[in-house]
Amino acid sequence: MARAAVLHQVGDKELDLRDDVTTVDPGPDQVKVQIKATGVCHSDLSTMTGVLPSVPPTVIGHEGSGVVVEAGEHVTHVQPGDHVVINWTPDCGACPECLRGEPYLCMTFIAQAFSDPAFRLGDGTPAFGMAGVGTWAEEVVVPRQGVIKIAEDVPFEYAALLGCGIPTGVGAVVNTAKVKPGSKVAVVGAGGVGLSVIQGARIAGASTILAIDPNEAKHPIAKRFGATHTATLDGLDETKGLLTGGAGFDYTFEVVGKAAAITTAWNATRRGGDVIVVGAGAADDEWSQSAFGLLFDGKALKASLYGGCDLKRDVPMFVDLWRAGRLDLDGLITRRIRFEDLNDAVQALTNGDVIRQVVLFD
CATH class of the missing domain: 3.90.180.10 (Medium-chain alcohol dehydrogenases, catalytic domain)
Structure with a gap:
């Protein structure tokens, strides 16, 4: 028993x-x-x-x-x-x-x-x-x-x-998005998986990492894990302007599991950038985008289930990153x-x- x-x-x-x-x-x-x-x-x-x-x-x-x-x-x-x-x-x-x-x-x-x-x-x-x-x-x-x-x-x-939090978050960065060094990254949601995404962006060499969360108590925690800047939803447009000249981020990760958060991520992303959906949402929580905007903004919407991981390959990599002091x-x-x-x-x-x-x- x-x-x-x-x-x-x-x-x-x-x-x-x-x-x-x-x-x-x-x-x-x-x-x-x-x-x-x-x-x-x-x-x-x-x-x-x-x-x-x-x-x-x-x-x-x-x-x-x-x-x-x-x-x-x-x-x-x-x-x-x-x-x-x-x-x-x-x-x-x-x-x-x-x-x-x-x-x-x-x-x-x-x-x-x-x-x-x-x-x-x-x-x-x-x-x-x-x-x-x-x-x-x-x-x-x-x-x-x-x-x-x-x-x-x-x-x-x-x-x-x-077994879950690290592959889902770090994997979304290295496997799904394949974030390039020097990129500008935004992360919607600074919970456990969001912090793993932030760590992944830091490991990948992103130059700017914005943590977006309405709970300001999470902002200093996000910075501890690698966020260079933080913002609430109310302050997002101003911060986007300061960090990207209004163009938007190269990669934006949605780590909440809500259609509204996908919209936030979409609007934060530059034309031709990538929006990566990491959060697990409800079946009846539908998200929409105009056909015109979907084509002419040139943005890519990508799902990242389990961080696109093959754990046989990726768990040893995560352990190596932890041993090297690069993964907290x-x-x-x-x-x-x-x-x-x-x-x-x-x-x-x-x-x-x-x-x-x-x-x-x-």
């Missing part, structure tokens, strides 16, 4: 923190992982509110790290005792997306997760894992492609961030908490009081 945070119904404000949950037995192509650390991400909240789909009862959580405790007979790249990062979009290697070199678009295992329960509650009720994982549990069973081996000296709380992981962690604090952590996330909270399992 293990502890797990279960959502019984979409819209519930609190999770059922249980200690009687078990995983399914791992198959020959699966791995069982003891979760050591798991992040509290805005996507977890979006699953609770129904913005992201789920099949209740659902074990929440998708950003995690831990130790392999069991590996199926077909698994060769990890063995029990290995430290791993959880990859919530494992690539099957055979679908059209994978064959095109776009593993971050693979839906094979995520689709299966909506029909194949990964857990059982104490009374025998089957339960599903959010995004096919459910890292707010002490143990998970995932496909062999769902674990990325890391060195044992990488702290688990840092490794957890390499510790600064992203506002609070290290225990399992029993998860409902308080959800409330703090709702209130916008934190960057990243990380649950440390004993």
Whole structure:
């Protein structure tokens, strides 16, 4: 029996923190992982509110790290005792997306997760894992492609961030936008992923990095991670004029998950620039642009799912950047908490009081 945070119904404000949950037995192509650390991400909240789909009862959580405790007979790249990062979009290697070199678009295992329960509650009720994982549990069973081996000296709380927040943010810069040195970058939203985008822009050599957030308390934090300037929505036009002569930014990242924020990003971008959508929005939150403006402004609108990452390739790069002192992981962690604090952590996330909270399992 293990502890797990279960959502019984979409819209519930609190999770059922249980200690009687078990995983399914791992198959020959699966791995069982003891979760050591798991992040509290805005996507977890979006699953609770129904913005992201789920099949209740659902074990929440998708950003995690831990130790392999069991590996199926077909698994060769990890063995029990290995430290791993959880990859919530494992690539099957055979679908059209994978064959095109776009593993971050693979839906094979995520689709299966909506029909194949990964857990059982104490009374025998089957339960599903959010995004096919459910890292707010002490143990998970995932496909062999769902674990990325890391060195044992990488702290688990840092490794957890390499499963979502860092690839989504830094990856959007280096993989999706391919920001060029000397570029002018704006980032709409200075939450946890927004700060990762800012770090990515700094690493890529952007000369100007503007953090845009209505909450001025986030502005000094954004500067600590590499923003050269900050602005509220009210002051954006003036700041755009000062920094770009009114032309707009080369790249603008939307990291909020709202149509209004995409509009803000679009208007902040120069003609011929790139607008990169990173935030996960609701299905009924529609964005529009005139056909005339779409053509004659010459702007490119790009989606960045999971930062366009191939975690097999990119996690080692992120670790190298951290070792070189160029990627700040510790600064992203506002609070290290225990399992029993998860409902308080959800409330703090709702209130916008934190960057990243990380649950440390004993």
